Amino acid sequence: MNRLGAARASQSPYSFGAQPDSHSVTRFRFWAPSVDAVNLVLEGSTPQRMQKLDDGFHELVCPAPAGTRYRFALPDGMLVPDPASRLQDGDVHDSSVVCDLHQYGWKHAPWKGRPWSETVLYELHCGLYGGFKGVEQRLPDLQKLGITAIELMPVADFPGPRNWGYDGVLPYAPDAAYGTPDELRSLIDTAHGLGLMVFLDVVYNHFGPDGNYLPSYAPEFFRNDLDTPWGPAIDFRRNAVRRFFAENALFWLREYRFDGLRLDAVHAIHDQTWLPEMAGFVRSRLGSERHVHLVLENDDNAAGLLRQGFDAQWNDDAHHVVHHLLTREDSGYYASYANNATQMLARALSEGFVFQGQEDPVKPGRIRGEPSADLPSERFIFFLQNHDQIGNRAMGERLSSLGVATNALKTAVALQLLTPQIPLVFMGEEEGATSPFLYFTSHMQPELAKAVREGRRKEFAGFPAFADPEARSRIPDPNEESTWELSRVPEKRNQTANEWRQWYRKLLALRYQYIVPRLQGARSMGARVLGEGAVSAIWQMGDGARLSLYCNLGPDPCPFTLAPHIDRDTVFFMGPADVPGMSIGALTALPGHCVIATLESHGEHEHA
Structure with a gap:
């Protein structure tokens, strides 16, 4: 049994908070291992002593229907909200509220989600x-x-x-x-x-x-x-x-x-x-x-x-x-x-992470990532x-x-x-x-609002644009409604x-038409640099088809060659208007700000 499996047996799956039953009786549980005595304070009622259990919890079962306001009283008289409160009567410093988790009538209860x-x-x-x-x-x-x-x-x-x-x-x-x-x-x-x-x-x-x-x-x-x-x-x-x-x-x-x-x-x-x-x-x-x-x-x-x-x-x-x-x-x-x-972009497309266990080039000694x-x-x-x-x-x-x-x-x-x-x-x-x-x-x-404002402005002091205190003063105050x-x-x-x-x-x-139906089981077949800001990447999709992507994020063309049959396989082309879509396969350079996506069926790439 793992450590979570050792939780206290109960009809409810939850160990913390206020949990009412169908008879307007609620079980209150409050973890306070450093405190010997805790009182439950229901709104309008006399405080009630909770039972301290061996695992650090304090527990009390008593009448308290949904909607009841409550707090916990510590030995020094401090009243605190429930750390597992399901709802607050106002804000974080106010009373907690007993909630019926099952009163909402779900209209789409059969929903099971999506892959x-x-x-x-x-x-x-x-x-x-x-x-x-x-x-x-x-x-x-x-x-x-x-x-x-x-x-x-x-x-x-x-x-x-x-x-x-x-x-x-x-x-x-x-x-x-x-x-x-x-x-x-x-x-x-x-x-x-x-x-x-x-x-x-x-x-x-x-x-x-x-x-x-x-x-x-x-x-x-x-x-x-x-x-x-x-x-x-x-x-x-x-x-x-x-x-x-x-x-x-x-x-x-x-x-x-x-x-x-x-x-x-x-x-x-x-x-x-x-x-x-x-x-x-x-x-x-x-x-x-x-x-x-x-x-x-x-x-x-x-x-x-x-x-x-x-x-x-x-x-x-x-x-x-x-x-x-x-x-x-x-x-x-x-x-x-x-x-x-x-090169890093090519790696991110083909392998996910760029940093997979190597040293960060600007943080000597920091080894980051796993394969x-x-x-x-x-x-x-x-x-x-x-x-x-x-x-x-x-x-x-x-x-x-x-x-x-x-x-x-x-x-x-x-x-x-x-x-x-x-x-x-x-x-x-x-x-x-x-x-x-x-x-x-x-x-x-x-004081907290001031500390947040000053801390945020100090955070940017190392950036050239905000090295000057006057520039930092223009950073918006997080606490202002504006x-x-x-x-x-x-x-x-x-x-x-x-x-x-x-x-x-x-x-x-x-x-949704071309990628999603083939996504499960898709694996990278590698990526390569075509030029500054330009890469190509290939994936074998779950159905065996081959998805190829050619992307040039920069403004300048870079040399590259497409397969001869590419016109019939082109899923998407974004590039200059003077490049006709039907002649994409004849391109000898990937235009600036261009993306071409192609999808070859399993049979096509076997014989390409």
Whole structure:
């Protein structure tokens, strides 16, 4: 039995929080191993002493119907919310609320999800789209575009009404600023009715700086010998901590019927054995009939995890290389990709990760990554932009605002959407949006708000553009509401937005017609450099067909030769208007800002 399997036997699969039964009786469980006495305080009632158990839990079963407000009282009189609260009566410092997890009437209960190979992800921030109801209203539009899965940035309860979501402190409670739990369920239910999957971004590597009461009664939750960029590391060596987060993953997938989770920055989880253990835990409890997908963000490029229950990883390497080739930026982490960038792009297309165990060229002594060439292409998520890569810029600029030529950007989009890697589109990208996506918060504590503002500006002091204090002072204050407002994607579409949407719709239709049916089992047959910013790559698809992609991200032509029969196999051509589509096979140079995709059937490439 693994460590998660040792959880206390119960009718409920959850060890933490308030769990009512059908008779308005609720079992309250609160892990506070450092505290000898805990009282349950129900709103309007006399405090009740909880029973302390041997495993550090305090437990009480008592009448408390759904809707009951409650807190836990510590020996010093401090009242704290439930760390496994399913809903807050207000914000993170307020009372928790007993919730009936089964009152929502699902309209599309038979939904079992979609295979991973059909995934086209669309990452979005719920608040900027008007909360859960606002996102639900946009679903038909995304479905028509060709999106098959939306990915919500974290919704776990955070302080204030505005936040990226990575400052969450109550991982089981949807933030009230976005709507009610049933409104979140309605969003997911509606998506399923449209054939759309819904993914959730979850944060298991840290808690936010405001509203985290765990150190007051469970300091054992954290390590005192290891730090992360956000404070003391969470102690995944402890069984209760492992269960807290594994059950959280199960909770979102089971009680809200999310189709998948994206685990944020797992390189900051110091006991990596928990990750495959968690994957096995949730999959064994959800059954094989559902398509459930688990995705990682992992700066360590630990390819081994993609063989242990995880479907894919965000491919930061591919992003960094393409971004450098499009913008020529070579500061920050782009410095590691500035030399031999085209060769790196070829490797990212053929093998997934660029760094597979070699030393980072600008960080001597740092060995990063594991071999990934044996993995199927669909294990890697290919994006040109996402919340990190836009929002972690000082001014939150998108590629459309960085001087990238429209044809160059269209070429990069075609490359992204026509490879066998799984594509991810960030909100507004499909419309060529130029509005920034900035880092925003709404901390109520003035000192914390000041520290966040000054810390963010200090973070960019090493960049030439912000070396001067006056330049840094122009970096938007995360806590100002105007920073949030600037990050909205305009609702009214202009002609440019409509043209971009047509481009995405065309490419996604081609992907679904030619690539998706053949994606399972697809393997790279290699990639090579054709010239500066130009590569060719070949994959043997699951049905034996051969997909070839020729891409030139730069403006200048480069020599190359296509096979004689290429005209009849051409799936897609993007290039100068003066190159007739029917004479592609006669090309002796790959034009600038050009993409050609060809698909040879099994019989054709056998005799080619």
